[in-house]
Amino acid sequence: MALPPSPLAPSSFPELPAIAGVTLRTARAGYTRRQRFDMTYAELSEGTTVAGVFTKSRCPSYEVQLGKETALLGHARALIVNAGNSNAFTGMSGREAVETIIARVAHHLGCQPSDVFVSSTGVIGVPLPIDKAEAGLAEVFTAQPCGWVDAATAIGTTDTFPKGASASAVVGDATVQLAGIVKGSGMIAPDMATMLGYIFTDAAIEAPFLKEMLDRANGRTFNAITVDGDTSTSDTVLVFATGKTGGPALSDWDDDGADAFYAALEEVCRSLAHQVVRDGEGAQKFIEITVTGAESDESARRIGLSIANSPLVKTAIAGEDANWGRVVMAVGKAGEPAERDLLSIRFGATEVAAKGMVVQGYDEAPVAEHLKGQDVAIGVDIGLGEGSATVWTCDLTHGYISINADYRS
């Protein structure tokens, strides 16, 4: 089932720069019946460092389990992404498929198996067919190099548009480039989709510092979005640094250009994360929730996600209903420090409730006008401390039910 593009999709795929040391190729392994490229291969130059963040699911795929270990070694030469089959909960045969892919790629490049990263996304519980993977590899090794939009399309499953973002930063004497692609639109029936993100840069960055920067950016971007609160068994974000711009590798926040690089990395991560929300299942509105005045940033993030995951808040926004009582409810249930009488709530630029009750002379008209738009902003001030966070989600509509309940897997 191919869905029409989300109403929140950008008008076109962005121009992304080539990244020195990265070569992309795609092929058709045939994991599903759809006539599409479903295997993506990124070849990385020698000396590429890597850092990753992975799902916290206790039932992860073997790809995730292995990737967590090998990412710690910090070296990468290749990435393979299989689309249409998540290979999760597939026991030993799923594991063998991954080991086979890694062995073939390592042999092809003459590199260590631990330099090869594999992700799979799609339906859970069906072992990845080894014969199809091998056929795909044979094809992808000899395919013509392709562009970002091709790779962004090939890693998708039921995504309704390809997603990419780029940024640059001045590090030392050089301008370094970052380009990233991501797939995901929640967990999609009939397949269970996942979020996979890959960011590439020609900067030189030592792996431990790359990991530190990725963790920070991830907490503020990918870990601050939600479509339906359901966490996949395969979520993965990897960042690869080829170092092709030369110069000394960044290894610390005090290094010249580290702040600039981090800002560029966070910008790419945020853009990719927003695009996932904008492709949320059934999404009609993009919702930004800003929480301030919490006891800590982490507390603010939890409160923000409690609001962002509330079906009642999400359906109210879908109905363009200024039902701020549901926001109060979601703050109250978050389990984080909050005081009813210190709380204030804003929709768009309009404060609607403060000091434990609706504001004096509340006029719903500007709020109703704001809620008619495609981009909705909710602000919550807890009134207790200095902690703040911003999270993003989409509304909950009949489209979500149709996608997830009306079609059989």
Next chain:
Amino acid sequence: MALPPSPLAPSSFPELPAIAGVTLRTARAGYTRRQRFDMTYAELSEGTTVAGVFTKSRCPSYEVQLGKETALLGHARALIVNAGNSNAFTGMSGREAVETIIARVAHHLGCQPSDVFVSSTGVIGVPLPIDKAEAGLAEVFTAQPCGWVDAATAIGTTDTFPKGASASAVVGDATVQLAGIVKGSGMIAPDMATMLGYIFTDAAIEAPFLKEMLDRANGRTFNAITVDGDTSTSDTVLVFATGKTGGPALSDWDDDGADAFYAALEEVCRSLAHQVVRDGEGAQKFIEITVTGAESDESARRIGLSIANSPLVKTAIAGEDANWGRVVMAVGKAGEPAERDLLSIRFGATEVAAKGMVVQGYDEAPVAEHLKGQDVAIGVDIGLGEGSATVWTCDLTHGYISINADYRS
């Protein structure tokens, strides 16, 4: 908007016994425009003990805040329930309305204000109008006593059927009776509904022991249900023991009849909790989720609720789709100890997955047949320990979106 009865509603309201020492009356305060009784008054004989459990929301109504304190004193003479306005997040004026109601009732009965319990349910953020409350009280004090079905109807908001349950137990030489009523069907638009439950017994039970029994029963019944994961600002369950059967009051688990009484109390709580789920917004199927083999009962309950709150699991059941991968996902995201390769999953009587993969020779036919029914059972064995729990929920359908997004508040 009056909705038709839920397809999961029982065919009729059950026969409930009169409870000696309890007199019920209803009246119309006029909190909403609907022509209906919206104030319920239960008068309790002298010597009645009480125990309560309340929402853990950090933004509770003043009714909840005050009830938490007065329930600890253990004495009750009256209960007033306002339906159509939750009086939550209404600042000082909401508080004054509650104080006024309590003062009027205490004066009427010649009792302490702390013996009067008030609950309110309905829209958040609109102060309870004191004049309407006073008019309702004047009417309800002189109204003819009514039956359980009248009270169960009057405490409802957008419930689609009245809910009640009873049980009896032999305590010492006497047979004691329990009768309970409850309202709630999730959090309902255009009003924000809540769960309120009241259980009455003619047994004599000391308040601290009554609280201990209620806490235990609550954890296994009301705290084990979910419609949409959204916790209201007003949830309350109170149990009142008039002691009219005479004999020494129960004060300890070792007392003769304590186990029998507890079993009866849990039975009433479970029946009422199930009726709330059966009136879940848009519900077409009643889902029982049993988790075994967890590290602890609490861990099992959390895993069960992670499954029960997953929109992807709930939409799969709505679509009669044997998508067990979504159950794996929900176990994985629960944050509780679990091992992918020890997990097994059952739909109805059929094991579908075990040891980290689908079972050999899996036949979907009996599972598909089971999912066509109104009552669906999901079993999950974690394979780690002895902890177990059962939780209940309903499916997530277009009806939920229609109720919560298509109509404006």
